[in-house]
Amino acid sequence: MNSKDVARTFFARMDSHDARGALALVAPHANVTLVPLKLQGDAENVGRLYLEQLMSAFPDLSVRVRRLFIGNDNTAVAEVTIEGTQAADFFGIINQEKLMDLDQVWFLHVNDGVIDRIKSYWCQNRLYRRLGVKRLDHVTITA
Amino acid sequence: MHMSVTSIPNAIEVVTAFFDAYREQDVEHMVELCSDNADFHYMPFEVWDKQRVIRGDGKVRTIGKVIWTTLIDSFPDITNNIMYITSDDEGNVAAEVMISGTQAKPFGTMGNQGLHYDLPLRIHHRTVMEKRIMRRGRERP
Numbered sequence: 425m426n427s428k429d430v431a432r433t434f435f436a437r438m439d440s441h442d443a444r445g446a447l448a449l450v451a452p453h454a455n456v457t458l459v460p461l462k463l464q465g466d467a468e469n470v471g472r473l474y475l476e477q478l479m480s481a482f483p484d485l486s487v488r489v490r491r492l493f494i495g496n497d498n499t500a501v502a503e504v505t506i507e508g509t510q511a512a513d514f515f516g517i518i519n520q521e522k523l524m525d526l527d528q529v530w531f532l533h534v535n536d537g538v539i540d541r542i543k544s545y546w547c548q549n550r551l552y553r554r555l556g557v558k559r560l561d562h563v564t565i566t567a
Numbered sequence: 568m569h570m571s572v573t574s575i576p577n578a579i580e581v582v583t584a585f586f587d588a589y590r591e592q593d594v595e596h597m598v599e600l601c602s603d604n605a606d607f608h609y610m611p612f613e614v615w616d617k618q619r620v621i622r623g624d625g626k627v628r629t630i631g632k633v634i635w636t637t638l639i640d641s642f643p644d645i646t647n648n649i650m651y652i653t654s655d656d657e658g659n660v661a662a663e664v665m666i667s668g669t670q671a672k673p674f675g676t677m678g679n680q681g682l683h684y685d686l687p688l689r690i691h692h693r694t695v696m697e698k699r700i701m702r703r704g705r706e707r708p
Contacts, residue, residue, distance in 0.1 A: 459687055491691075493661075495653030501661040503691065527610055529689045531661070543663075545689040547611050 427534040431492060431500035434532065434539065439487040443475040450539040460548035461515055471542065477515060482508025482524070490527075499541075500532040510555055517555050524554035579652055582660045582692050590646050592639045598632055607631035614676060641679075642668030650687070660692045 425433065430449055437445040447467060450456075454467040456474070463470050479485055485508035492502045507525045510517075526546055533541035552558075581600060588596040607630050609623030623630055639645055645668035654660040669683045 493655045493657070493659040495655055495659075495661065497653050499653050499661075501653070501659070501691070529661075529691070531663075531689075545687075549611065550613060553613070553615070 425537050427494045427498050427500050427532075428492065430534050430537060430539060431494075431502055431530075431532050432489065435487050435489050435502065435504055435530075438475065438478075439485075441479050441483075441485060443472070443479055446475060447471060450542065454540045454542060457543045459543065459545050460551075467539075467542070478506075481510055481512045481514035481519070482506075483511050484508050498534050500530075500534060502530045502532065504528050504530060514555075517552070517557055520556045522555050524551060526551050526554065578654045578658050578660050578692075582652065582654075582662060583649065585692070586647050586649055586662075586664060589635070592645070594632060594635050594639065597635060598627060601627040601631075603628065605631075607634075609634055612675065637674065638668075641670060641672045641674035643671050644669050658693055662690045662692070664688050664690055 434446050434449050437443075437449070450467040450471060452466065452468045454471070455464070456467050456471040457464045458470065458474055461474075463474070465471075485506060488505045488507075490503045490505055492500060494500050505525060505527050507523070509523050510519050510521055513519050527550075528544060528546040531541075531543040532539045585597055585600045588594075588600065605627040607623070607625055607627045609630070612621075612623030612634065614621040623634060625631070645666065647667070648665045649662055650665055651663040652660065653662075665685055665687050667683070667685045670677075670679050670681055673679050
């Protein structure tokens with residue numbers, strides 16, 4: 425598989441709630457950085473923790489790739505939207521059974537058909553808003 | 568992640584020049600580097616009112632210019648550092664940029680607390696035709 429196919433398959437398996445299948449495309453010791461969660465570690469631990477929490481907290485999760493390109497350093501840059509209804513706590517966010525839709529960006533570095541580095545960004549405040557968490561920033565001005 | 572620069576010197580040069588202008592707080596030059604109808608998506612900006620939601624989506628020359636000007640006004644020492652940048656052969660450029668600044672005035676719904684922030688952002692530009700930025704989007708943690 426080329427880098428684009430690897431990236432598309434990775435997100436298709438997330439969309440199918442196949443965490444094991446998605447992780448099968450990732451080297452076990454690949455560095456995974458989830459910037460909004462301030463989590464960094466290898467795929468075996470951090471990657472697995474994120475995918476399993478995401479899929480158990482949002483059992484109706486859908487993952488849609490909006491835009492994808494492959495940089496000339498073989499990094500797949502993907503803009504995705506995830507959607508789902510919360511059914512369990514998620515990284516400290518108490519379950520209030522709210523629907524969330526969240527735009528994310530993933531950098532997947534692919535080497536010989538295997539993902540060997542992952543970095544992801546999203547707006548954590550937007551996730552908090554969707555899931556009914558009290559804003560953590562200092563809101564002093566209201567419309 | 569270590570700084571690295573790959574492929575399409577022109578597209579990357581345009582985006583690098585954009586952040587140089589941002590660092591120099593030269594909003595006019597930032598806008599000049601974008602095409603006349605360049606789209607703009609500022610995902611962190613989302614204000615909920617009673618009957619409507621205002622989002623930072625529109626054009627560089629309308630929404631984008633206002634947001635950059637307001638940011639610079641609220642964070643007068645705002646600066647940036649490109650940590651990583653890559654592109655393909657079709658003019659897509661993705662960059663990880665550290666934006667830093669100290670708040671001096673309210674920004675959006677955030678009152679001034681005089682605090683300093685260092686915020687890593689992921690920014691996507693699409694450059695085509697005359698190597699000007701056609702589309703700009705950003706997401707932050």
